[in-house]
Amino acid sequence: MATDSTTAASEAGPMISLTVEFGGGMELLFHHQHSHNVQIPRFYDPPSIAPTSSSSPAPPTAPAPLQGKKSDIRYLIWWLREYLLDDKNRPELFSQGETIRPGILILINSTDWELEGELEYELEEGDECVFISTLHGG
Amino acid sequence: MTSTIPRPRAEVLADLEDTRARLQCLEKELASLPPALDPSPSPQPPAAAAVPQQQHPLSLREYKRYGRQMILPSLGLEGQLKLKRSHILVIGAGGLGCPVLLYLAAAGVGEITVLDHDSVELSNLHRQVLHSEERVGINKAESAKLGLEKLNSDVKINAHALPFTPSLFHSATTPSSILEPSFSLILDCTDNPATRHFLNAYAVAYGIPLVSGGAVRTEGTVGVFGLPLPSPPSTSSGSAPVDSESSTPPTHGPCYACIFPPSAPSPTPPSTELSPAERLLQEDLRAEKLALQGTGACSDEGVLGILCGQVGVQMGAEAMRVLLGVAKPTLHLLSPMSPSPLRTIKVRAQKPSCPACGTFPSLGDPSTLSTPSSRWATFLCHPEGRWEGWEDPLCEIPGVGSSSLKREGERRVRVGELAASLGSGARILDVRSKAEFGICHLDGSINVPFSSLLRDPSSALDLVSPSHSSSVPSTDSSPIYLVCRRGNDSLLAARALSRHLSTQPQAPQVELVDVMGGLTAWSQDVDATFPLY
Numbered sequence A: 001m002a003t004d005s006t007t008a009a010s011e012a013g014p015m016i017s018l019t020v021e022f023g024g025g026m027e028l029l030f031h032h033q034h035s036h037n038v039q040i041p042r043f044y045d046p047p048s049i050a051p052t053s054s055s056s057p058a059p060p061t062a063p064a065p066l067q068g069k070k071s072d073i074r075y076l077i078w079w080l081r082e083y084l085l086d087d088k089n090r091p092e093l094f095s096q097g098e099t100i101r102p103g104i105l106i107l108i109n110s111t112d113w114e115l116e117g118e119l120e121y122e123l124e125e126g127d128e129c130v131f132i133s134t135l136h137g138g
Numbered sequence B: 001m002t003s004t005i006p007r008p009r010a011e012v013l014a015d016l017e018d019t020r021a022r023l024q025c026l027e028k029e030l031a032s033l034p035p036a037l038d039p040s041p042s043p044q045p046p047a048a049a050a051v052p053q054q055q056h057p058l059s060l061r062e063y064k065r066y067g068r069q070m071i072l073p074s075l076g077l078e079g080q081l082k083l084k085r086s087h088i089l090v091i092g093a094g095g096l097g098c099p100v101l102l103y104l105a106a107a108g109v110g111e112i113t114v115l116d117h118d119s120v121e122l123s124n125l126h127r128q129v130l131h132s133e134e135r136v137g138i139n140k141a142e143s144a145k146l147g148l149e150k151l152n153s154d155v156k157i158n159a160h161a162l163p164f165t166p167s168l169f170h171s172a173t174t175p176s177s178i179l180e181p182s183f184s185l186i187l188d189c190t191d192n193p194a195t196r197h198f199l200n201a202y203a204v205a206y207g208i209p210l211v212s213g214g215a216v217r218t219e220g221t222v223g224v225f226g227l228p229l230p231s232p233p234s235t236s237s238g239s240a241p242v243d244s245e246s247s248t249p250p251t252h253g254p255c256y257a258c259i260f261p262p263s264a265p266s267p268t269p270p271s272t273e274l275s276p277a278e279r280l281l282q283e284d285l286r287a288e289k290l291a292l293q294g295t296g297a298c299s300d301e302g303v304l305g306i307l308c309g310q311v312g313v314q315m316g317a318e319a320m321r322v323l324l325g326v327a328k329p330t331l332h333l334l335s336p337m338s339p340s341p342l343r344t345i346k347v348r349a350q351k352p353s354c355p356a357c358g359t360f361p362s363l364g365d366p367s368t369l370s371t372p373s374s375r376w377a378t379f380l381c382h383p384e385g386r387w388e389g390w391e392d393p394l395c396e397i398p399g400v401g402s403s404s405l406k407r408e409g410e411r412r413v414r415v416g417e418l419a420a421s422l423g424s425g426a427r428i429l430d431v432r433s434k435a436e437f438g439i440c441h442l443d444g445s446i447n448v449p450f451s452s453l454l455r456d457p458s459s460a461l462d463l464v465s466p467s468h469s470s471s472v473p474s475t476d477s478s479p480i481y482l483v484c485r486r487g488n489d490s491l492l493a494a495r496a497l498s499r500h501l502s503t504q505p506q507a508p509q510v511e512l513v514d515v516m517g518g519l520t521a522w523s524q525d526v527d528a529t530f531p532l533y
């Protein structure tokens, strides 16, 4: 564990790492794999992810500016859809507009995302985000 | 250790005489001794009638039966009596209902009402452990009652062979315990979203806590919903202003719908301005989306038996906590096959705008408040008993639904026709999952799972091209038969492939044939030795 003063420099790196877990069938959309360690840009430019026209494709790799808006859940949903989802032609299985599709619960560090600010929650290094689809069977 | 040779009679008589004499000696010796100080040898129990008969709240058998758990400080006699005085409602006696019922009946919950409309099947028994082979075919609620009465005859079990549906509340034969509920707790052991939301609304309307569980594949959830919360110590003089409603803390924990909102009504049907072809395309894309999302049913998606036990027992534990008065609103995620099998979630508070448990101005008349009980009363008064968002889970056709109507230019055949063309180089494309294909498949068939086929139709077609299946004497012109488990996904796959081919005019055209009824029909009509699962 480094102290705050010494981490300041390393924290300025352009990427942060997160654990993203999928459950309840969501994993079938992401390489049939429950747990993913992902590196996403620390900052982003909000207009770059605006759902202006569906025809404008995302760049091959996500831009990682050294400043801008801190990456939040809104950005993570966009990033997962553009860079991790298996079937890019069917984003509706995962998202709806800028948010998650109905029937999926998001947990941030084992807390209902509603308590953390939903789309506005700013991601921190090491955060764990769970996307779980409602389980109906019994 | 008697000798094998009988002793002479005279010898036995002499022995007896000696023994009698010895007895007399011993009695004389005892009589000569001073009276004993210890009263224990006294033939009379000391003053039994003098002790007043104590009243015990449990039978002697119950003390013995529940002793091991009553010793626990967290339970005690007090806790055991709370369980005994409880009456719980369990909806569903399937994968979750079985462990819930087994453990709560064994623990001594006084009265249990259980509803299930379904019958026991062999394919249930890997997880529905309260039923048995000899009860296959009988109603699950009845079977559960038989099993529970063998386990604990001190518990009262009421079994009803009924589905928990809106029509239950508009039927003259519905038991009054359901119509005028006074349950301590409801357990949601059902298997579909419509019933879960309807049961939640019922629990909310009557202010009864709900423990709900779900289990599919290898993952499950357990939640405690609609739990009355202790009111915070009042600081004001009690005359709170009426308009401070938003600031008053909720009296209940979140309900099921606060955490898992009901999905929005199905998208509006395609507009009539679309051409027929466009309308069919929209219909197909919608059906594909539904098929990819899955039905969520254990029969389609599979379910691990152990998981049902784990989820059911966790539901039982939360039920105990509710009945003992120590529960908190909570949500657990269980995944017994993963490295972190149990995760507990910090849940949100009750949502004032929740369609099930919220209180807000009525849509029709904003001057009146719409409350859970007013909405329930409206439902009870409705002549047809309509409940918004209700879809009959028994009638719902998963996947294809209405789009299964045959279309022009489409070739769909029965399994008999596939059997007849097997010798003539027919190519068979099986679109089930890899695991299902691994269980059993038709000789010579090639597996491309439905989701992969939709993602990449041209690779799927390459796989069934002759160079990949050299052992089969087929040519590019022989038709491709599409099969799946029941015939839903294969139809959608055939349509997706033909849509793909229509965009590739230079690609070799192939005839696509959907096999109706899938491998289930194959087993029933062609080859009875082909396993059904």
Ligand SMILES: [Zn+2]
Pocket: B254, B255, B256, B257, B258, B259, B350, B351, B354, B355, B356, B357, B358
């Ligand atoms: Zn609610």
